[in-house]
Amino acid sequence: xxxxxxxxxxxxxxxxxxxxxxxxxxxxxxxxxxxxxxxxxxxxxxxxxxxxxxxxxxxxxxxxxxxxxxxxxxxxxxxxxxxxxxxxxxxxxxxxxxxxxxxxxxxxxxxxxxxxxxxxxxxxxxxxxxxxxxxxxxxxxxxxxxxxxxxxxxxxxxxxxxxxxxxxxxxxxxxxxxxxxxxxxxxxxxxxxxxxxxxxxxxxxxxxxxxxxxxxxxxxxxxxxxxxxxxxxxxxxxxxxxxxxxxxxxxxxxxxxxxxxxxxxxxxxxxxxxxxxxxxxxxxxxxxxxxxxxxxxxxxxxxxxxxxxxxxxxxxxxxxxxxxxxxxxxxxxxxxxxxxxxxxxxxxxxxxxxxxxxxxxxxxxxxxxxxxxxxxxxxxxxxxxxxxxxxxxxxxxxxxxxxxxxxxxxx
Amino acid sequence: xxxxxxxxxxxxxxxxxxxxxxxxxxxxxxxxxxxxxxxxxxxxxxxxxxxxxxxxxxxxxxxxxxxxxxxxxxxxxxxxxxxxxxxxxxxxxxxxxxxxxxxxxxxxxxxxxxxxxxxxxxxxxxxxxxxxxxxxxxxxxxxxxxxxxxxxxxxxxxxxxxxxxxxxxxxxxxxxxxxxxxxxxxxxxxxxxxxxxxxxxxxxxxxxxxxxxxxxxxxxxxxxxxxxxxxxxxxxxxxxxxxxxxxxxxxxxxxxxxxxxxxxxxxxxxxxxxxxxxxxxxxxxxxxxxxxxxxxxxxxxxxxxxxxxxxxxxxxxxxxxxxxxxxxxxxxxxxxxxxxxxxxxxxxxxxxxxxxxxxxxxxxxxxxxxxxxxxxxxxxxxxxxxxxxxxxxxxxxxxxxxxxxxxxxxxxxxxxxxxxxxxxxxxxxxxxxxxxxxxxxxxxxxxxxxxxxxxxxxxxxxxxxxxxxxxxxxxxxxxxxxxxx
Numbered sequence: 001x002x003x004x005x006x007x008x009x010x011x012x013x014x015x016x017x018x019x020x021x022x023x024x025x026x027x028x029x030x031x032x033x034x035x036x037x038x039x040x041x042x043x044x045x046x047x048x049x050x051x052x053x054x055x056x057x058x059x060x061x062x063x064x065x066x067x068x069x070x071x072x073x074x075x076x077x078x079x080x081x082x083x084x085x086x087x088x089x090x091x092x093x094x095x096x097x098x099x100x101x102x103x104x105x106x107x108x109x110x111x112x113x114x115x116x117x118x119x120x121x122x123x124x125x126x127x128x129x130x131x132x133x134x135x136x137x138x139x140x141x142x143x144x145x146x147x148x149x150x151x152x153x154x155x156x157x158x159x160x161x162x163x164x165x166x167x168x169x170x171x172x173x174x175x176x177x178x179x180x181x182x183x184x185x186x187x188x189x190x191x192x193x194x195x196x197x198x199x200x201x202x203x204x205x206x207x208x209x210x211x212x213x214x215x216x217x218x219x220x221x222x223x224x225x226x227x228x229x230x231x232x233x234x235x236x237x238x239x240x241x242x243x244x245x246x247x248x249x250x251x252x253x254x255x256x257x258x259x260x261x262x263x264x265x266x267x268x269x270x271x272x273x274x275x276x277x278x279x280x281x282x283x284x285x286x287x288x289x290x291x292x293x294x295x296x297x298x299x300x301x302x303x304x305x306x307x308x309x310x311x312x313x314x315x316x317x318x319x320x321x322x323x324x325x326x327x328x329x330x331x332x333x334x335x336x337x338x339x340x341x342x343x344x345x346x347x348x349x350x351x352x353x354x355x356x357x358x359x360x361x362x363x364x365x366x367x368x369x370x371x372x373x374x375x376x377x378x379x380x381x382x383x384x385x386x387x388x389x390x391x392x393x394x395x396x397x398x399x400x401x402x403x404x405x406x407x408x409x410x411x
Numbered sequence: 412x413x414x415x416x417x418x419x420x421x422x423x424x425x426x427x428x429x430x431x432x433x434x435x436x437x438x439x440x441x442x443x444x445x446x447x448x449x450x451x452x453x454x455x456x457x458x459x460x461x462x463x464x465x466x467x468x469x470x471x472x473x474x475x476x477x478x479x480x481x482x483x484x485x486x487x488x489x490x491x492x493x494x495x496x497x498x499x500x501x502x503x504x505x506x507x508x509x510x511x512x513x514x515x516x517x518x519x520x521x522x523x524x525x526x527x528x529x530x531x532x533x534x535x536x537x538x539x540x541x542x543x544x545x546x547x548x549x550x551x552x553x554x555x556x557x558x559x560x561x562x563x564x565x566x567x568x569x570x571x572x573x574x575x576x577x578x579x580x581x582x583x584x585x586x587x588x589x590x591x592x593x594x595x596x597x598x599x600x601x602x603x604x605x606x607x608x609x610x611x612x613x614x615x616x617x618x619x620x621x622x623x624x625x626x627x628x629x630x631x632x633x634x635x636x637x638x639x640x641x642x643x644x645x646x647x648x649x650x651x652x653x654x655x656x657x658x659x660x661x662x663x664x665x666x667x668x669x670x671x672x673x674x675x676x677x678x679x680x681x682x683x684x685x686x687x688x689x690x691x692x693x694x695x696x697x698x699x700x701x702x703x704x705x706x707x708x709x710x711x712x713x714x715x716x717x718x719x720x721x722x723x724x725x726x727x728x729x730x731x732x733x734x735x736x737x738x739x740x741x742x743x744x745x746x747x748x749x750x751x752x753x754x755x756x757x758x759x760x761x762x763x764x765x766x767x768x769x770x771x772x773x774x775x776x777x778x779x780x781x782x783x784x785x786x787x788x789x790x791x792x793x794x795x796x797x798x799x800x801x802x803x804x805x806x807x808x809x810x811x812x813x814x815x816x817x818x819x820x821x822x823x824x825x826x827x828x829x830x831x832x833x834x835x836x837x838x839x840x841x842x843x844x845x846x847x848x849x850x851x852x853x854x855x856x857x858x859x860x861x862x863x864x865x866x867x868x869x870x871x872x873x874x875x876x877x878x879x880x881x882x883x884x885x886x887x888x889x890x891x892x893x894x895x896x
Contacts, residue, residue, distance in 0.1 A: 011621050012625075058623070
């Protein structure tokens with residue numbers, strides 16, 4: 001196998017990583033190479049260096065160290081029963097690829113994941129070695145994301161946190177039952193414990209040490225996770241419940257939702273269909289409502305009949321239509337928390353509204369100038385010279401908004 | 412010079428370059444202080460000219476603009492719109508009488524400023540993203556050269572970003588308007604160049620294209636989303652972009668092929684991997700007798716007696732010697748206990764520990780546990796709000812508490828709070844009223860009633876807090892006497 005040329009390995013091991021949703025390179029500590037004289041910087045905001053035709057950003061070199069794996073998770077192309085071609089990078093090869101790509105400004109850094117060969121510690125040890133070599137030997141200041149192997153030892157995870165910007169552990173599926181059924185060798189208990197110990201470690205290291213009063217560097221980009229959507233029967237409400245639990249319990253920066261995508265040579269226990277991309281999109285929107293809009297998880301879908309997000313409209317609009325008693329909201333008087341509940345108003349637009357109305361009262365057309373489209377907004381707000389009257393409670397309101405959104409998107 | 416006279420003349424300002432912000436700023440200052448109206452000024456870029464016939468600043472005159480205007484203006488100045496000089500002057504003109512103008516996002520001029528600024532920022536961001544270096548030379552002669560075509564005049568503005576990122580490299584970025592060159596120590600801004608001045612290829616591009624091809628999932632084709640972020644105008648200078656049409660054309664077939672490919676027989680090595688790493692062990696039936704506390708703790712790990720395990724991290728079992736004379740029973744683990752897997756390690760546990768120490772009760776000799784072994788909470792953002800276990804959950808978990816007590820056979824059990832009392836006595840009792848009392852159960856076990864230490868933690872008033880601490884200390888001293896008895 002080691003006789004494979006790097007280019008072929010790269011083809012196999014990036015193909016093996018393409019089902020992973022996460023590619024973010026943001027939220028880490030600021031860093032540049034001025035002092036070290038090396039290569040690489042992170043400036044808080046990640047940069048998407050390219051886009052694949054699937055619309056997903058390419059920010060990191062996202063590869064597997066190897067796609068040999070002793071696990072047999074039925075949703076995964078790298079499972080041990082799969083007939084996929086196998087390859088294995090050496091530590092040297094990954095380091096060189098990362099540096100060569102970074103120097104040409106193709107990437108923000110490396111996202112390294114791996115199948116598990118022989119033992120979790122052996123695999124994790126090699127991943128840590130890649131990160132160590134990049135940071136110390138190459139003076140690499142770019143972004144490093146390591147996918148932690150839950151069963152690996154605490155010392156290795158601690159080392160990983162020393163070199164990596166972000167660590168992640170996949171919960172795999174929204175429920176423990178789902179994991180037991182589709183990933184029979186993985187243990188949900190271990191995954192939870194790993195996340196718990198990572199949170200404890202991150203908090204412990206964030207405290208200034210007594211002796212130096214300086215904070216030790218440990219995974220400044222925090223931890224994240226990913227779950228597969230649509231491979232089992234969990235409802236959106238159940239999925240969001242799991243996310244809320246993960247955010248609250250382990251202080252994750254992000255939960256990634258990965259619409260289950262058919263894989264070649266798939267296991268027969270899985271739905272063979274196109275990935276539910278719209279559902280994935282709505283889940284991300286609902287996730288934002290929890291993280292940035294002050295929604296609690298249960299209220300997002302409270303009052304819906306099947307616990308599923310409406311695919312035709314965004315979750316905030318769907319919520320507003322179910323809670324019309326709270327509307328219309330006076331754009332010139334409502335507080336920030338109330339404005340965050342208005343469909344079509346994002347956090348940035350709300351900041352502008354609050355700033356502007358200190359100086360003058362806003363008319364409907366003023367609001368229109370601040371946000372993308374007024375269609376969604378009109379029935380839910382009162383502005384200077386505008387009141388929606390009976391529009392807010394109109395029976396056919398949902399269909400009317402859906403239709404006008406569709407018409408707009410034709411142009 | 413009298414302003415009235417000047418108004419009759421049309422002023423012509425000549426800037427040294429498209430990015431001569433200092434020149435504009437100086438001219439704008441002089442003009443505004445001389446009350447020259449925006450419509451009376453013509454702005455041009457004329458390299459080599461020296462600004463000429465601008466009026467002098469009247470003695471003692473000062474121009475006050477909001478602090479953030481300069482930063483906005485500097486950004487918008489990089490925009491390619493030739494009308495930007497006049498537009499910025501008009502804004503400056505308005506700001507003299509409308510100092511809040513920039514805060515009024517719905518104003519047409521403020522909106523235009525924002526739109527132009529956004530365009531410049533976006534172009535800068537795309538430059539950070541889409542510059543592609545090509546390597547020339549080797550060893551000491553190694554250099555990286557890029558050709559990029561920005562929409563706006565952003566090279567000077569962005570050069571520092573590349574210095575910070577590629578300090579240890581020698582590089583040059585060529586654009587039609589200007590070039591930036593870093594030799595490892597010094598940044599030089601030079602004149603514009605042509606595409607032909609940059610190297611035409613780099614061997615690593617083959618690898619990069621291989622990556623681009625393979626990281627794309629054909630089952631998720633979303634061409635519009637891609638083009639929104641990576642507009643076609645950038646494609647001609649991106650080595651990977653020439654692959655896109657073919658990838659799109661083949662996507663449907665590739666996706667259908669993926670779905671149509673029927674599950675096949677397991678890979679040849681699969682059976683060997685299974686046998687070696689995952690030998691089938693017959694599931695052991697739950698033993699009725701556990702023998703020791705350690706055995707009990709092990710068995711409780713997989714407890715499914717109530718649904719609380721679903722959201723918690725782990726079962727938090729009791730801790731302490733299995734021949735302890737006194738057992739403390741709390742309510743349930745909290746956030747920290749849930750993470751650590753140990754009881755009484757969070758803030759309330761710390762209060763408890765310090766009061767036990769003051770009462771001279773040896774923490775090493777007591778057994779501490781909870782009425783409910785899984786953390787019950789409501790997630791709220793990044794916090795978990797403790798929620799009280801209900802009677803059903805207490806009842807379900809009582810099975811474990813009973814087993815713990817059966818094995819330890821203590822002289823005394825301390826019920827910390829109402830939930831513990833409910834668990835130990837099987838009924839709800841008024842804790843504050845019965846505090847300090849010892850109730851003997853039917854089986855002869857003595858239960859001492861007191862509050863939960865988290866109660867002390869929640870008191871804001873310092874004096875009141877101290878009083879409550881004293882009361883709890885008094886309770887613990889009484890427990891110590893009862894232990895000795």
